[in-house]
Amino acid sequence: MKPILLKNDFKITLMIILFILTFSLVFTGNIPSISADSSTLIVYYKFEGDLSDSLGGSTLTAFGTGNDGFNHNNATSGFGTDAGIGGDTTYWYWTSTLARGGGFWVDVNSSISSNYSVGVRFAFSQTGPSWKKIIDYKNMSSDTGFYFLSNNLYFYNYGGGSTPISNNQIIDVIATRDGASGKFTAYIVIDGHYYKELEVDDPANQAYPMVVGGKTRFGFFFDDIATSAEATSGGKVYSIKIWNGPITEEEVEEAMDSPDEDGGGGGSLAATDTILILDEPVYIPVRTNQMTCWQVWVNENNNFEFIFRWEYANNNWVKIFDLAGNEAFSIDMKKGRARFEANLPDGMYTVKTFHNDYETPIQEFIIGKP
Numbered sequence: 477m478k479p480i481l482l483k484n485d486f487k488i489t490l491m492i493i494l495f496i497l498t499f500s501l502v503f504t505g506n507i508p509s510i511s512a513d514s515s516t517l518i519v520y521y522k523f524e525g526d527l528s529d530s531l532g533g534s535t536l537t538a539f540g541t542g543n544d545g546f547n548h549n550n551a552t553s554g555f556g557t558d559a560g561i562g563g564d565t566t567y568w569y570w571t572s573t574l575a576r577g578g579g580f581w582v583d584v585n586s587s588i589s590s591n592y593s594v595g596v597r598f599a600f601s602q603t604g605p606s607w608k609k610i611i612d613y614k615n616m617s618s619d620t621g622f623y624f625l626s627n628n629l630y631f632y633n634y635g636g637g638s639t640p641i642s643n644n645q646i647i648d649v650i651a652t653r654d655g656a657s658g659k660f661t662a663y664i665v666i667d668g669h670y671y672k673e674l675e676v677d678d679p680a681n682q683a684y685p686m687v688v689g690g691k692t693r694f695g696f697f698f699d700d701i702a703t704s705a706e707a708t709s710g711g712k713v714y715s716i717k718i719w720n721g722p723i724t725e726e727e728v729e730e731a732m733d734s735p736d737e738d739g740g741g742g743g744s745l746a747a748t749d750t751i752l753i754l755d756e757p758v759y760i761p762v763r764t765n766q767m768t769c770w771q772v773w774v775n776e777n778n779n780f781e782f783i784f785r786w787e788y789a790n791n792n793w794v795k796i797f798d799l800a801g802n803e804a805f806s807i808d809m810k811k812g813r814a815r816f817e818a819n820l821p822d823g824m825y826t827v828k829t830f831h832n833d834y835e836t837p838i839q840e841f842i843i844g845k846p
C-alpha cells in the first residue's frame with residue numbers, strides 16, 4: 477500500500493534523484509522526427525504459441541520459475557486459447573508465487589521514450605483492492621507506472637479513472653505520449669468502447685519509459701522494487717502493441733483488435749501498410765527523410781552537443797531559444813558537417829530546425845541542463 481502523495485523525506489529525495497535521472501535521459505536520448513499524424517506500429521505480440529514480436533521490433537524477456545532475487549517469478553506459464561475479445565483468442569498466462577509478481581519486460585529496438593503509444597489487451601486475476609502493477613516504466617527502480625487500484629486504472633503518481641474493472645475481465649489499456657506537447661493520455665477499451673481515464677502534462681517525465689542500452693523498456697505485470705508487494709498473482713495477456721508516436725482518440729477503440737478482423741488493426745496504423753515488398757532491389761531517387769536531429773547531449777565541457785542526419789546541400793538552420801522566446805544560438809550547418817556544440821548557460825531551451833523558411837520548423841523540441 478502507498479499513499480497517493482509523497483509519504484516521507486526519503487521518498488522526496490528519491491523523486492528528486494529520479495527527476496534528475498529522467499532529465500538526463502532527455503539529454504542523451506534519440507530525438508524522434510516530428511511527424512505526429514503518421515505513427516507506425518513497430519511492435520506486435522500476438523502470443524500465438526510463442527513470445528516473439530511478429531514485427532521483429534523488440535525482444536521480450538520473461539521471469540523464470542525461480543526467484544529473480546527481487547521476489548519476481550512465473551511459477552506457471554504457458555499458452556492457451558479462449559473466446560477472447562476483438563478477434564484475439566490466443567493468450568499467454570502466468571501465475572506467480574512471489575510478492576512482486578511475474579510477467580516480462582519488452583525492449584523496443586530503439587529509443588522512443590518521449591513519443592510513443594503502447595497498448596495491452598489482458599486480464600488480471602486481481603484488479604484490487606490494493607495496488608496491482610500493470611506497466612512498469614523505470615526498469616523496476618521507481619513506483620511510477622500503471623496499476624489497478626480498487627478495480628480502477630491508475631497511473632501513479634498522476635491519477636486514475638473511475639471505470640470499474642473486475643477480476644479476470646479482458647480489457648485494453650492504451651497509453652499515448654505526445655513528445656511535441658508532452659501530453660500523456662490513457663484509455664481503457666471495454667466491449668469496443670473507449671473511456672479516457674487520464675490526460676495530463678508530463679513535465680517530470682513520469683511517463684517516459686527508461687532507456688536501457690539504447691532501447692526503450694516497458695515492464696509488464698510485475699511490481700517495482702520501490703515497493704514490496706504490488707502485483708497480481710496471475711493473469712492472461714492476449715496482445716501487446718507499440719507505435720512509434722501518438723495515436724488519436726478515434727484510433728483507440730480498434731487499436732488492439734487483430735488486423736485480420738474486419739475494421740481491426742487500428743485502421744492505417746498497421747505496419748504492413750508501410751512495408752514495400754519487392755521482388756528486386758529498386759533505386760529510389762528521392763529524399764525519404766527531412767534533416768533530423770539524431771542525438772543531443774551535454775558534453776564534458778558542459779555544452780550541448782548535437783548530431784544531425786540527412787542534412788541538405790545548404791540551409792541547414794538550427795536555432796535555439798530561451799524560454800522567454802529570445803534567440804540564444806543560431807547556426808547554418810554545412811553539408812557533411814551536421815554536428816556542432818552550443819555553449820549556453822544552464823537552463824531549459826527550445827530547439828527549432830528550418831530549411832525552406834523560418835516559419836515552419838522541421839523539428840521542435842526542448843533541451844535542458846540543471
Ligand SMILES: [Ca+2]
Binds near residue numbers: 609619699700702703
Ligand atoms: Ca510499486
